[in-house]
Amino acid sequence: xxxxxxxxxxxxxxxxxxxxxxxxxxxxxxxxxxxxxxxxxxxxxxxxxxxxxxxxxxxxxxxxxxxxxxxxxxxxxxxxxxxxxxxxxxxxxxxxxxxxxxxxxxxxxxxxxxxxxxxxxxxxxxxxxxxxxxxxxxxxxxxxxxxxxxxxxxxxxxxxxxxxxxxxxxxxx
Numbered sequence: 001x002x003x004x005x006x007x008x009x010x011x012x013x014x015x016x017x018x019x020x021x022x023x024x025x026x027x028x029x030x031x032x033x034x035x036x037x038x039x040x041x042x043x044x045x046x047x048x049x050x051x052x053x054x055x056x057x058x059x060x061x062x063x064x065x066x067x068x069x070x071x072x073x074x075x076x077x078x079x080x081x082x083x084x085x086x087x088x089x090x091x092x093x094x095x096x097x098x099x100x101x102x103x104x105x106x107x108x109x110x111x112x113x114x115x116x117x118x119x120x121x122x123x124x125x126x127x128x129x130x131x132x133x134x135x136x137x138x139x140x141x142x143x144x145x146x147x148x149x150x151x152x153x154x155x156x157x158x159x160x161x162x163x164x165x166x167x168x169x170x171x172x173x
Contacts, residue, residue: 006030007076010067010102012060012095015042017050019081024052034070036060061091063098074104080111085122092126096133100158109134109155114148127153135159 001009001023009027014020014035023033034054037043043057058066060082067075078099084092099109117123130137135157142151 001026001079002028002031002076004028006032008032008072008074009034009077009079010063010072010075011035012063012078012080012099013037013082014046014053014055015081017046017053019079020046020050020053023079024050032072034067034072036063036066060095060098063095064102067102072102074107075102076104076107078103078107078109080109082111084111084113084126085117085120087122087126089125089129092122092129093133096129100133103158107156110152111155112150112152114150115142116148130155133158 003026005028007028009023009031011020011023011033014037017035020033020035027033032054033052034056035046035050036056036058037046038057038059040057043055046053046055054070056066056070060080063078067073080099082095087095096109103109113123113126118127127137130153134155136155138154140152140154142149
């Protein structure tokens with residue numbers, strides 16, 4: 001989470017807002033924090049309980065479009081709480097490509113995972129995809145006090161994929 005200047009942070013899958021609260025505690029005063037939530041009921045809940053949060057009801061698969069509609073040309077961090085191990089490979093890849101494509105040159109993609117999922121085939125596939133999409137993938141230590149225990153992936157420098165260099169410009173931005 002950038003702690004200086006006026007960073008733009010996008011949160012994917014904020015759910016009830018637990019991670020949103022931690023982001024808000026750490027963000028500098030001029031930061032812009034957008035939370036992309038697919039479920040309309042959860043988006044409405046976040047609007048009621050987190051009035052300072054810019055809630056975007058939409059699909060992470062359309063992240064670049066959602067940001068372009070809000071005149072956001074690039075973001076400093078994408079922080080994800082999405083349940084990656086529940087997605088098929090194509091969905092994992094498409095969302096990762098969207099996230100990588102909106103990052104500013106020094107931006108980072110951060111997501112967390114629960115330690116018990118690491119042996120699941122979709123979780124192993126996701127970890128391989130992270131290395132395909134990003135040049136740098138750092139795995140944090142496991143936080144055992146979290147229930148369930150969790151760790152994070154911190155990813156930087158999107159790789160060139162499909163003949164197109166990431167990050168890509170956002171249409172209209």
